[in-house]
Amino acid sequence: MTRLAPPHVDPTAALARFAATAPADVVYAFVDSPVGRLLAAGTERGLACLGYEDVRGGSDPLLERLASELSPRMLHAPARLDDVRRELDEYFEGRRTAFELPLDFALTRPFARKILQATAGIPFGATSTYGKVAADAGSPGAARAAGGALGSNPIPIVVPCHRVLASNGTLHGYTGGLERKRHLLELEGVLTRSM
Amino acid sequence: MTPPPFQRLLDAHATDVLRFLVGAVGRNDAEDAFQETLLSALRAYPSLEHADNLRAWLFTIAHRKATDVHRARARRPVPVGVVEDRPAPEPDDGADWELVRGLPPRQRAVLTLRYAADLPHKDIAAILGCSEDASRRAAADGLNTLRKELVP
Numbered sequence: 597m598t599r600l601a602p603p604h605v606d607p608t609a610a611l612a613r614f615a616a617t618a619p620a621d622v623v624y625a626f627v628d629s630p631v632g633r634l635l636a637a638g639t640e641r642g643l644a645c646l647g648y649e650d651v652r653g654g655s656d657p658l659l660e661r662l663a664s665e666l667s668p669r670m671l672h673a674p675a676r677l678d679d680v681r682r683e684l685d686e687y688f689e690g691r692r693t694a695f696e697l698p699l700d701f702a703l704t705r706p707f708a709r710k711i712l713q714a715t716a717g718i719p720f721g722a723t724s725t726y727g728k729v730a731a732d733a734g735s736p737g738a739a740r741a742a743g744g745a746l747g748s749n750p751i752p753i754v755v756p757c758h759r760v761l762a763s764n765g766t767l768h769g770y771t772g773g774l775e776r777k778r779h780l781l782e783l784e785g786v787l788t789r790s791m
Numbered sequence: 792m793t794p795p796p797f798q799r800l801l802d803a804h805a806t807d808v809l810r811f812l813v814g815a816v817g818r819n820d821a822e823d824a825f826q827e828t829l830l831s832a833l834r835a836y837p838s839l840e841h842a843d844n845l846r847a848w849l850f851t852i853a854h855r856k857a858t859d860v861h862r863a864r865a866r867r868p869v870p871v872g873v874v875e876d877r878p879a880p881e882p883d884d885g886a887d888w889e890l891v892r893g894l895p896p897r898q899r900a901v902l903t904l905r906y907a908a909d910l911p912h913k914d915i916a917a918i919l920g921c922s923e924d925a926s927r928r929a930a931a932d933g934l935n936t937l938r939k940e941l942v943p
Contacts (some may be wrong), residue, residue, distance in 0.1 A: 600906040603813040607805045663796045685897040
């Protein structure tokens with residue numbers, strides 16, 4: 597039966613139609629930026645994850661973590677993350693100093709969530725310290741724990757953990773590597789290229 | 792244990808699901824059946840019990856949707872002597888799949904799952920709820936009928 601060959605199909609358009617409206621719990625897309633490709637993932641509540649693609653083993657482990665911690669009902673749906681892409685583009689082009697994206701802190705535990713919410717209040721071009729952020733979050737003296745919470749910030753850039761420095765003014769650490777922290781602080785005019 | 796991201800299923804199997812549906816119901820109805828298959832699969836996904844063979848699970852749903860299309864067609868009254876109501880001929884689909892669609896339900900299902908979607912008889916048997924032998928027999932019977940129709 598040589599003539600019973602599989603029909604020729606291209607599911608691209610049908611899959612795009614499905615992804616545009618299907619009731620997924622998590623939609624995700626890849627976003628290019630001057631600090632590298634990011635994996636953006638959102639729920640119906642808002643942006644839950646903005647991961648640097650090249651840290652912690654790439655996007656596959658991150659997608660699996662999202663499946664187990666949020667929901668496996670995940671779809672690659674770039675059109676549903678247009679707002680995220682647009683606000684990030686504007687930020688990196690120097691046309692946006694504050695993000696208006698709704699956020700979902702579902703990937704964080706209560707203490708980290710408080711630290712990240714305090715961090716979200718640090719304005720563009722300003723910096724804080726781990727101790728100050730801990731105090732702002734209602735846990736004075738918890739600078740070290742605040743550093744840990746910020747180190748696992750699931751929504752970097754938008755929750756600006758890069759604006760948190762050590763009390764002596766050094767960069768200390770960053771979830772995507774110090775080079776990226778420096779890049780973001782230069783973009784915001786906190787650091788100059790000569791530093 | 793959490794099943795993998797749903798998208799991974801689509802990346803791995805969506806092309807074959809669409810091939811199966813085009814073979815099973817024709818191009819005109821395949822798109823709707825495809826959307827309904829994916830929607831049902833996504834809705835059922837977190838609570839699925841057959842995570843060991845997601846491909847067969849997905850095709851079980853696609854097969855159900857294809858069966859729905861055939862049942863709906865059978866219920867639709869066929870106007871006598873009105874040839875204009877026939878759907879337009881389907882492009883680059885080959886005459887054979889149209890003949891397959893005219894076979895009895897099990898033969899039709901086995902041949903489309905086997906030759907349009909490339910599923911092994913073991914999976915086809917699980918999808919149709921029959922034995923592997925019955926699946927092979929239905930395939931052989933269907934192919935015999937096709938040979939007679941193709942070589943008059």
